[in-house]
Amino acid sequence: NAGVTQTPKFQVLKTGQSMTLQCAQDMNHEYMSWYRQDPGMGLRLIHYSVGAGITDQGEVPNGYNVSRSTTEDFPLRLLSAAPSQTSVYFCASSSPNMNTEAFFGQGTRLTVV
Amino acid sequence: ILNVEQSPQSLHVQEGDSTNFTCSFPSSNFYALHWYRWETAKSPEALFVMTLNGDEKKKGRISATLNTKEGYSYLYIKGSQPEDSATYLCAPPEDYGQNFVFGPGTRLSVLP
Numbered sequence: 500n501a502g503v504t505q506t507p508k509f510q511v512l513k514t515g516q517s518m519t520l521q522c523a524q525d526m527n528h529e530y531m532s533w534y535r536q537d538p539g540m541g542l543r544l545i546h547y548s549v550g551a552g553i554t555d556q557g558e559v560p561n562g563y564n565v566s567r568s569t570t571e572d573f574p575l576r577l578l579s580a581a582p583s584q585t586s587v588y589f590c591a592s593s594s595p596n597m598n599t600e601a602f603f604g605q606g607t608r609l610t611v612v
Numbered sequence: 613i614l615n616v617e618q619s620p621q622s623l624h625v626q627e628g629d630s631t632n633f634t635c636s637f638p639s640s641n642f643y644a645l646h647w648y649r650w651e652t653a654k655s656p657e658a659l660f661v662m663t664l665n666g667d668e669k670k671k672g673r674i675s676a677t678l679n680t681k682e683g684y685s686y687l688y689i690k691g692s693q694p695e696d697s698a699t700y701l702c703a704p705p706e707d708y709g710q711n712f713v714f715g716p717g718t719r720l721s722v723l724p
């Protein structure tokens with residue numbers, strides 16, 4: 500019963516490096532999203548997708564790219580890492596309706612030095 | 613972007629105490645309100661999805677109420693246990709979908 504799987508759990512990057520955070524879900528959910536969590540702040544939406552081939556920006560999209568080629572996978576790409584992107588990243592999936600709960604991955608703690 | 617506030621920011625209680633905390637959100641254009649429980653080093657897990665004014669949800673010792681007219685929700689924990697220690701997040705969606713605006717959370721520590 501995997502649910503939402505995120506990899507890696509921890510990552511240290513140097514400024515300017517690029518990387519991809521992986522997210523996969525096995526619940527056939529149409530909706531997937533990426534959030535970042537910073538101290539003293541709530542989870543903030545980076546990008547989201549309402550289905551394969553469809554993505555859109557959230558509140559804090561700058562510096563990140565996403566794609567959704569399959570229902571199961573929703574990777575998040577950091578194009579050129581900056582110290583301001585040091586954060587904990589969560590992937591979530593759900594049915595698209597507002598009345599259904601979201602399921603979260605276990606998070607990726609990213610440090611950019 | 614919706615303004616979502618939670619209070620208090622953190623809370624320390626003794627085992628057996630009952631406690632409550634607040635989520636405040638814009639009362640206009642209300643769609644729903646989600647409560648999530650987030651333990652350290654784990655993923656946030658859904659507690660309640662609340663949709664109607666006057667709605668009250670209960671799960672074991674945890675319950676929540678909703679007032680959409682004045683824009684707040686209360687989360688109550690009766691007889692707190694150490695395993696209740698977590699950060700409690702509230703999140704109204706921006707629209708009819710799943711784009712949430714999360715509050716900053718209330719961090720609860722229950723001391724044995």
